[in-house]
Amino acid sequence: MTNRILLATLFSSIVAVTIFLPGCTEEDVSTPPGIINTGNADFTRFVAIGNSVTAGFQSNALSQRDQVFAYPNLIANQVRTSFEIPLIKNPGIGNRIRLKNLTPTLVTEPSVPLDPSSNLNVALPRPYNNLGITGAILYDIMDTSGASSDFASKSIARGNPFFALTLRSRLFGNSIFQQAMSLQPTFITIWIGNTDVLGYAVSGGRIGSNVGPPYSADPPRTKPTETVLFSAWYRALMDSLKATGAGIVTANILDVTAIPYFTTVGPQIRANLPPGLYFRYQRNGNAGPSNPILDTTTLSGAPTDPLILLNGITYAPLLGQPTGRYYADNGIAPPLGIDTTKPFGFHPQNPWPDALTLDADEKSTTHAAVDEFNSIIDSVAANRGIGVVDIHSLYELARTQGIYVQGFGTFSSAFILGGLFSYDGVHPSSRGQAILANEWIKVINQKFDAAIPLVNIGSVPGIPIGKVAQPGSLLPVYEGGAWKDFVNLMCGGEN
């Protein structure tokens, strides 16, 4: 019973059965009227390089419904330039998460096949303008591996279909960078580096993008990308881009620990922890007498550690029950020393799993990487006269006081209700993308003496959820599992 109450207050509210959720709409963004003053910027051939946010990945899928609202698409719309993208059929690749009702119940929709026929723009005989690839890290921009197989082998190696799907053919160029070059761009936005630390964080600090020795002592792919490599690659990339003569704007990266993926479930567990009981979670590896790396916390009071990952939402209601459902769901044998007949999350022998937790050490590792990457981005860009969009501060503002937009309320980092993030808790919603686009436009306007109008937030859809609210459970639940694939994508493949 405790556990039922535990998460009932996740959204602190019940909405009557008469409440409907907004239907999905396929709206077009209204193009601003009149002549657009782009100043010294030339958007004739506009290319966007980046990762999932640039691609318009949203709610755990890449889908045509959301792709058209990715920030580079919105910028292209404001400056009225042609902007080709790989347009993925509804409901998209991935398992798109949809809010079914305000219980809240989140459901996942089936993925369309990982097949060229799912790309409605597959026949475009040139590279796409939007070269944002979900799961791409900085290294991937210049990486030519997999080019010989038209990037199919790279996609397989990374467990990420979007390399092959976006790049399609080596004839367009044998890397993301080369495909951008073959478009002879006049203007480039590049926003890269988030995944170099985000992958580490969303996996609960288990899987990373570091190369390992000799660049660091850590085993390969267990930590964020090494700073020394990030610095070298970033400088090389910016030099290469600068050499094209195109206008360039870049952006720094956000504090990935301040997104709903990390801030939603923990506080609720904390607020509902029965008095006298300790929340026991696994820090690293196996728990048990032979491996006592196990932390115990009352989770009471101010401490925010550990951060509980959003994919833990499925297991939070099971706290206190003798269950091994996490292991069963993920097809892994309970590690040595785990006894699933003990109360889940409360007993030292059945702790909250490491993969659903970002503990204090992992969080500092993450923070350190974010800070270091951002100082590299700032200095490299500054030395080359490249404008930097301060995404980090924008998200910090959203987290602390929110971003108020007249007529639309305050956008914040709160899950679902904050409006800034989609239902995967990581990627922006369409209106979140519009807010991002406006930050880019402000920097472009300033750096290039332009007067590009800002995107009207109302011209992009609100939280894209559909269908009728059902009466029923008060527990927030995900129906269906999507998170395994999600973590894989974000951290470049688990295996």
Add this chain to the structure above:
Amino acid sequence: MTYFLRKILYNLCVLLLVTPAIIPATAQTSAELYGRVIDSVSSEPLPFINVGLKGTRLGASTDNQGNFRISNIPPGTYTIVFSAIGYAVNERRDVVLKENDRAQLDAALSPSDISLAEVSVYGASLRRERITEAPAAVSVIDPAEIKLNSTSGQLPRLLEAQPGVDVVQSGIQDFNINTRGFNSSLNRRLLVLMDGRDIAIAFLGAQEWNGLTVPLEDLGRLELVRGPGSALYGPNAFNGVINVSTPPPKDVLGTKFSYSLGELNTVRTDVRQASILGNGWSYKANFGTVSSGTWSKSRTAVDTNAAGNFEYAGLRSAGIERRPLSNEPVSSIYGSGRIDFDFNGNDLVTAEAGLSRVQNELFVTGIGRVQVTEAEKPWGRLSYNSERLNVNLWGQGRHSVEPQYSLASGAPLLETSQIYHAEAQYNFSPVADMLRVIVGASHRYYHVDTDGTLMAAAHYDNTSGIFGQAEYSPFGALRLIAATRWDRSTLHSDQWSPKGAVVWTPGSNHSVRATINKAFQVPNYSEKFLQAIAGFADLRAFGGTGTDPVYARGNNGLSVEKITGYEIGYRGIFLNNKLFFSLDAYFNRAIDFVTDLLPGVNPDYAFNPPPGFPAGLADIARANGIYYQNGRPQVVYSYTNAGKVDERGTEMGIIYYINDELHFDGTWTWYDFAVKEQQIGDILLPNAPRHKFSFGGTYRSRAGYELSLTGRNIQPFRWAAGVFQGDIPPYTLLNLSAGYQITRQIRLNGTISNLLNHRVYQIFGGSLIGRHAIGNFTITF
């Protein structure tokens, strides 16, 4: 009762006081022809016989006493033609008329041949013309047919077997008549005029069929013009127009007493008295009552059947009603009086007034069923008719004596409304026989008050229109018609409604026409100003208490619904005047439908989240119509204009006269539609079947027996009107009518609607309608 009579008399007096104000002054230089037409076999006077001057457009039709009068005939020599259905054409040659002549010419017609070409209609171009030449798809129900089928007492039933018509019954007195798609509960896309008076309820715009103040058998004729008609009729002639004309006193002289008894404890009594007072004065008075049981059932929680349903499956999803149905009979009582003053045979002044009181009728509406407890409907009309100038002034009201109740919520609803209308039209022919022009203007004033039950305040509105029609006939077989109307109102933006038509009549037996029409429908008071609590929602997520109000509110920013129609039609008469065939095909584009009640569509209640209000929650709030009033959340459902629908259809009608005593008729109506645009959450359905068939046979013996069997077959279709949404299964219904004129004074009539007692629901949400047999005894002296 004395109060009731007093009210009628008062209304009449008011009208009479203003009558002498209109004194026509005419100086006749032209000739006049008058006479009487009788049946050569029975010597009975023949009403509605066409009398024409060959080679001119001059003509008239006989009244119920067989009399006719044609005035303003230029002096000359003419051939006079007498013609009517079922009679041989009678021609009198070389009739010489001199200046100021008043010549009498009587005729006796032999009942043999059939001349369908001589059926005349008024409503297609606001003047009498042969039906074959009418620039619109028109159906006519003539007095004989009305007489035979009037025992039911229900006007909509007269139209059931006409091509292109949807008549659906949802209760003993709740009918919806429509044509060409987009029917609804409380349909108002068809304008219904009784002697030029729009009989719709002011608040809702729909008709209350049991509130008429004349019995059905006293209606002179009924015409249905299908297709958009705002150019001639102004607002709300969206899908078509029904014109009902009642006969003047001199056509129905004497005293008539009529008594009907039938199933469902139906009892009906009608009394009429009409006399000529001399010096041009004549009067008519009607009085009657009707009362009957009902098929309708309560739908409160205790009224479900074993399966948990109401009368049929699917009704429950529309909600359980809070208030049970009243068990009192559905009844009405009416009285009316009319006084005519005939100046000189050409100019007629009519003053009439009436009052009806209706009780316990049940309406199916988009927001659930409503039962009228008791309402009173006074009306008055004053008209002046001459050959050139027609003036019609009328007023009517509706007043809830007892509240009507929303059965869904149990809330009492009150309506007090008045409509005053003035209209004048003038016609002239600048080029005789080639160009005819009609010009006119109208003004209407509405006052609608619901005593705060449905609208926050009373509303006063004015609406005016000017219109003109020109008919040009470069040569006999071709007629070009252009009409236009301009409407300005406090209820809607200025509307311009044009019409164009070409009619080609290669011979008197065939005609082809093409028309373009535009029309519009004004949102009703409910859609514009409704303010009612529709329920409660749990809005704690939005800072509410958990029992937060859900309001249904009108949208004063609504625009009119618009329709543009393109139409072609053919009418032909074959087999030596025995077969009448009509085929009409149309394409309509309708836009800006007023939607169902939807959340978040009314800009007056647009939620503007304050700083700090979570943006994601604001999206959900907005989509759910949440609005903050004094910091408290509420849900607002309202209306908006949306949608674009293309409609097409064909309507075929055949009448075949085996001989002058027996005829058969059949119709086939096909309707198809495509929704091009639609508001999210709204359901746009035409509420009409794709195919519809009707068939009938009528036998009228010269010995006074009459028998008619009609039927219609409705193919299945889906119905959606507000809360009521579901499938209408296919059905076939038969009606049987019989009459016997025992003596000249005494007549027996009987009608069985739904002969086989197929219990069907004809609209979703309506009651299961069964057989209704009624017998009638009428004595005239």
